[in-house]
Amino acid sequence: MADHLKIFTVDKSPPHLIVIPNGQGASFRYADLQMECNFVRTLVADSSCLFLVIDLSNMAYFGSEFIGALIMLGRERKNRGGKVAICSANDNMYDVLKGMSLFKLWPYYATREEAMAALSESSGI
Numbered sequence: 001m002a003d004h005l006k007i008f009t010v011d012k013s014p015p016h017l018i019v020i021p022n023g024q025g026a027s028f029r030y031a032d033l034q035m036e037c038n039f040v041r042t043l044v045a046d047s048s049c050l051f052l053v054i055d056l057s058n059m060a061y062f063g064s065e066f067i068g069a070l071i072m073l074g075r076e077r078k079n080r081g082g083k084v085a086i087c088s089a090n091d092n093m094y095d096v097l098k099g100m101s102l103f104k105l106w107p108y109y110a111t112r113e114e115a116m117a118a119l120s121e122s123s124g125i
Contacts, residue, residue, distance in 0.1 A: 007036045009058075010043055016116050017049035019073060021066070022058045030065060037069045044076045051119040052077040055112045057088035067100070074106055083123065085115035 011018040019040060044052055054070055074084040084106040089097060097103065109115035 005036055005039065007033060008040050010040060012043065012046075012049060014048040015050040016053055016119070017043055017046070017051070017077075018053045018055055018112065018116075019044075020055045020058055021062065021070075033065060033069055037072060040073060041076050044073050045080060047080070050082045050123065051116070052082060052084045053112060053115045053119070054084070054086045054106075055088050055115075056086065056090075056093060057112070059093065060090060061093065067097075067102075071102075071105070078106075083119050085109055085119055087112050087115040 007022060009020040009022055011020070043049070052074060054074065070086075077084050085108070086097065086102065086106055087109040088111060089108070094108070097108070107115075107118065109118060
């Protein structure tokens with residue numbers, strides 16, 4: 001799905017939409033990041049996918065602009081009545097996200113499978 005994307009891989013498996021950032025988040029050009037986020041945001045807004053899972057397994061590092069983009073995607077899903085989870089961050093990025101209190105917005109899970117199961121279970125799906 002969405003073969004033209006370079007920064008994100010997306011897997012639409014209703015009721016889940018999995019967004020997987022790829023590469024080094026600090027090295028993305030801001031314009032490219034914004035363009036891809038706008039496209040992914042349309043997928044996040046799709047009512048067939050109630051749950052957004054942000055899978056960070058392919059990221060070693062990301063900067064504040066990238067974190068801001070992820071927050072924007074998460075808010076889009078939450079504002080449309082869905083739920084969001086983050087998963088699979090490396091130890092350093094886990095500490096950064098925790099320090100930013102991002103886990104107060106959305107829960108964190110060690111794996112994508114755990115995140116998907118928890119979101120589905122919490123909604124009785």
